[in-house]
Amino acid sequence: MSKESRHPFLQGLSKHRGVQPTIITIFGASGDLCARKLVPAIYNLAVDNLLPADFYLIGYGRKPIPDEEFREVASDAISKFSRRSLNKEIWERIEKNTFYCSGGYDEAEAFQKLSDKIASIEKDAGREMQSVCYISTPPSVFEPIIKNLGEAGLATKYQSSDKHTKVVIEKPFGKDLESARNLNRVIQGVFQERQVYRIDHYLGKETVQDLLVQRFANSIFEPLWNRNYVDNVQITVGESLGVGTRGGYYEQSGATRDMIQNHTMQLLALTAMEAPASLDAESIRDEKVKLLKAIKPLRLGYSDSDVVRAQYGEGLIAGEKVPGYRQEEGVSPKSETETYAALRLTINNWRWQGVPFYLRSGKRMARRVTEIAIQFKRPPSSLFSENEMFNLANNALVFQIQPDEGSTILLNGKIPGLQTRTQPVKMHFRYSTTFGSNTPEAYERLVLDAMIGDGTLFIRGDETEASWNLITPLHDFWKSEGQRGIETYAAGSWGPNASDRMLWQNNHEWRRP
Template sequence: MAEETRHPFLHGLSKHRGSPPTVIVIFGASGDLTARKLIPAIYNLGFDGLLPTDFHLIGFGRKPIPNAKFRKIAEGAIEEFSRRKLSKEVWARLAPRTTYMDGGYDDKKAFVELAKTIKELEKKTGQELQTLFYISTPPNVFAPIIKNLGASGLASRYLGKPHQSRVIIEKPFGRDLATAQALNKELTTVFAEDQVFRIDHYLGKETVQDLLVQRFANSIFEPIWNRNFIDHVQITVAEQVGVESRAGYYEQSGALRDMIQNHTMQLLALTAMEPPVSMDAESMRDEKVKVLKAIQPLKLDGPDPDFARAQYGDGVIDGKPVHGYLNEKDVAPQSGTETFAALRLSINNWRWQGVPFYLRSGKHMARRVSEIAIRFKQPPGNLFGASSGFQLASNTLAFQIQPDEGLSLILNAKIPGLETRTQPVKMNFKYATTFGSNTPEAYERLVLDAMIGDGTLFIRGDETERSWQLCTPLLEHWAKQGREGMDTYASGSWGPKAADKLLAGNGHTWREP
């Protein structure tokens, strides 16, 4: 097959759902996320012919960088981080359309200059361009960027048209309910809600999207997805790495803010929501908000609270000794920041009444894994009960989100032989085995969806506020406690004993994926 055929972008063709001519402006263009994720995602969309014919990329940052150097940096990022090798033919098409501007995020003149640059591109191409602003900066400059996008008129370009300006904003979306509400107010003063795309890259992962297909496209699962058949649900987002060089950031964040309030809560919403009336963005997000509203407030006091928190101590990871969190550089000696958090949640609706949802996330754990595990109730009767000497396991459906994307189902089977003996067995489906290992990265799907205005896999303003409404009382409780009640766990383990206690009262135990 000729090289030209393999790279439709070389012909200026688009195979997608009609993305209009677009210019993407990345604020924070010299940052780590841009190099590791955004530029490789844009390159791979170009490789697959999914960028519009007239596509332009403008990097915007405070650091002065000549265009030629920025292109070289972008090329290096593709070589290092892209899931595909650099194609010189594809990059030769993208590189001339990749430029850089420097300016202060609080400098209105820099944004006026950006508006002029985009107008010049429109004159050059002879058509109107959709502008997609990607805010990939520290959260302390979110507000001035949003304000200047409004003051310069960039936010209101072609408002109401299919190619109106749009903005993607990275997490953290606030630090608590009050700051999330304030940021939403800043955004909606300048942008309409349908212009705003709050990104959570977990929603772009293949297995997360497959969760909806498994739930609503398979008759063997849909009728039993409720309290009559499901015993409990466990959602785990575990990291093997520690805080590494990010201790300064992490001291202001912690596991609850960093992972549970956003990623893990989104996984819960997709697992527990009612069937939407259609696949459009508002129908999907309406159902997620409904189920988040049905979650009961956390019990914070008493002998059996609905949470556990801890910091990792010394331990062993991959055969190498590692030190505890309090010995990390830039961590306060009396730090009250949790590196592990677990919650026990109750959803007060017909479908989930009485079914506990357990969420946990931590650093320096036994292995890197993100999964949703649905554990079903034992069948009635005792034909094959434990009292009869049979080895049985609860049927468990597990969605492996990372690192090995796939699906597994634990069943009980008869061991071959003259006697009736049983053994738990696992049925596995792996994306890499069935579809190949070179599946699109989450950011590719999300950037593409934002270009066409599809907000299905993005978070709506009321959705993030409801999530913060659930987590903020716990954050305030911990702030009052300081280090009081802080547990520890060995690095390389699955977490503290306090997390086991969350499940023990219901006769449950954590999975070790």
């Protein structure tokens, strides 16, 4: 019986860039991310005929469970979290190639059993396959997993061929510069950089990928993308939710570690970087690193500081009263952890000299939104600034990354009528309106790219270190200051007044998305 007839739902292999036979092992298979994102992503790739004919899924976790139970858990996850309903025929054909291995993350014997299982799958299939190891665990076990993959011979499997092992590593990648450097050293002792895929799911979002297209495929934008025309750039990552039951975790993280060092800095790099020489992964990542290294160190202190930190207090969310951060479960009443942070960055290069970049991220903000706003300078003419009939705003190009992916251009237009009166108007583009609402989720793109070996949307080791090099001095300063300088803001607001004052120093103000 041919391989195609054994896998009729994937006849003809993948229609996307030739995905080779693959075995994916998910470490942390009983975790929330696996259920909510990874298994549904794999299922939707199968629906779209984007998996190879020989595809196998192995879950790995501490709890010993039979293969059948893991298959049921995976099926339930698809039914609950997939953007498409469960097609039993497609799932049954994936299900029979789904297995589970149990063991500790620091147990060499368990990793040898995993290696034996992979070898057994290859023997039964009659061919060699690439191995993709997806580390979806707490960061405390990243290091033992990586070392044990090396000890079991899984890291160097088929190293000289295109079937070499790939390792995908979830965030957070370190908690400061030194820990990031140490983790990179551990990885480099086992894997080559071309095998490593540090994941940031924001890079898989359609609007984030669209940034490069808008910048470099449209001649109306790129000539304006510099200090001559741009007044300021604002990147907002707001969440309306609080910490919920994750107070204990968040106490060790905070807004800068949880959102700014990774997601927000990646958005900044793609927004401000120079044009890459090509669309290959290394060219794009080279430019991102150059941009991150061009950011000036933050001015810290309490006079003309580049940083504001705050915690949310009591307030109203959707008309309901919610507690302040220090009243949340697992949070110390003397907590020094920021739930909101705003940064003013200066990029020391020719393109952006003198243009401030404002970054902010917080919990319990007015609404859930992630956006990048390019604010342009006002026209030099005073033709339409003589009286109150002319309501003018700075032109802006805004990329909405969530919840409604798309972009908006803010212009000034004439109000219909016999008098010449103006007001700001908006031109909207929404992915759901133009292309339909059932677009692939970020993890579908990222899992697929990892399988085919495309690192464009993943983070290189020197990128993580460049980002931590900016953020770590900030954390060290806050640690030395204790609770001093922590502002408060009402839940349901857009942040503390101190954040507004930081922008007023440059005659700017935050957008209200």
